Amino acid sequence: MNLSAAAVGQILWVLGVIAWYVIRYPFERRAKRVRIVTNRRSFVDMVGLxxxxLGLAVVPGIYVATGFPEAADYPARMWAIAIGAVSFFSAMWLFRRTHKELGKNWSISLEIRDKHQLVSGGPYALVRHPMYTSFLLMALGQAFLLSNWVVALAGFVGFALLFFLRVDKEERMMLDSFGGSYRDYMDRTKRLIPYIY
Structure with a gap:
């Protein structure tokens, strides 16, 4: 059987999303057992999530399942699929590392947990928000793996809304919780892309 480049891209995207869920699930279960001491969830936070x-799962999932919107397709190329695979699976590696580094401090939302510690090791030594970096890499991978302009745009828009609606609030919460330690950490790290931004 000779798979087309588009089919290979779709298979790799599905495998990547499965990997995302497999990585996230045990941390989600564990987080429910740790008491929340500060909760800054809001409507805007939920809009970002x-x-x-929608952008990184629902829209591309509909496309993979149905081919809709076919009118926005562009030709799939194996070189693009290779770039997409490296980007998406780099995102999964980083996603796993951030979860491991955060451990019991992890939360899906804007929360401070009981005995929360400031994490500044592993990928957090380079950027303050490496989990968002992994979502940016997912969006990039999605654009190369699924050759459709709507799907590509959906991934980047979904990432951008999550990041820009939450990052300032997240940093304010960390400053309120850790004060000068977090301010020093902000001074020596970038937000999203090492050495750049």
């Missing part, structure tokens, strides 16, 4: 879910 919904946007990311």
């Amino acid at each position: 919904v946007a990311a879910t």
Whole structure:
């Protein structure tokens, strides 16, 4: 059987999304057992999460399942699929590392947990928000793996809404919780892309 480049891209995207869920699930279960001491969830926070879910899972999932919107397709190329695979699976590696580094401090939302510690090792030594970096890499991978302009745009828009709606609030919460330690950490790290931004 000779698979087309588009089919290979779709298979790799599905495998990547499965990997995302397999990585996230045990941390989600564990997080429910740790008491929340500060909760800054809001409607805007939820909008960001919904946007990311739509852009990085629902819209591409519909495309993979149905081919809709076919009119926005562009030709799939194996070189693009290779770039997409490296980007998406780099995102999964980083996603796993961030979860491991955060451990019991991890939360899907804007929360401080009981005995929360400032994490500044592993990928957090280079950027303050490496989990968002992994979502950016997912969006990039999605654009190369699924050769459709709507799907490519959906991934980047979903990521951007999540990031820009939450990052300032997240940093304010960390400053309120850790004060000068977090300010020093901000001074020596970038937000999203090492050495750049």
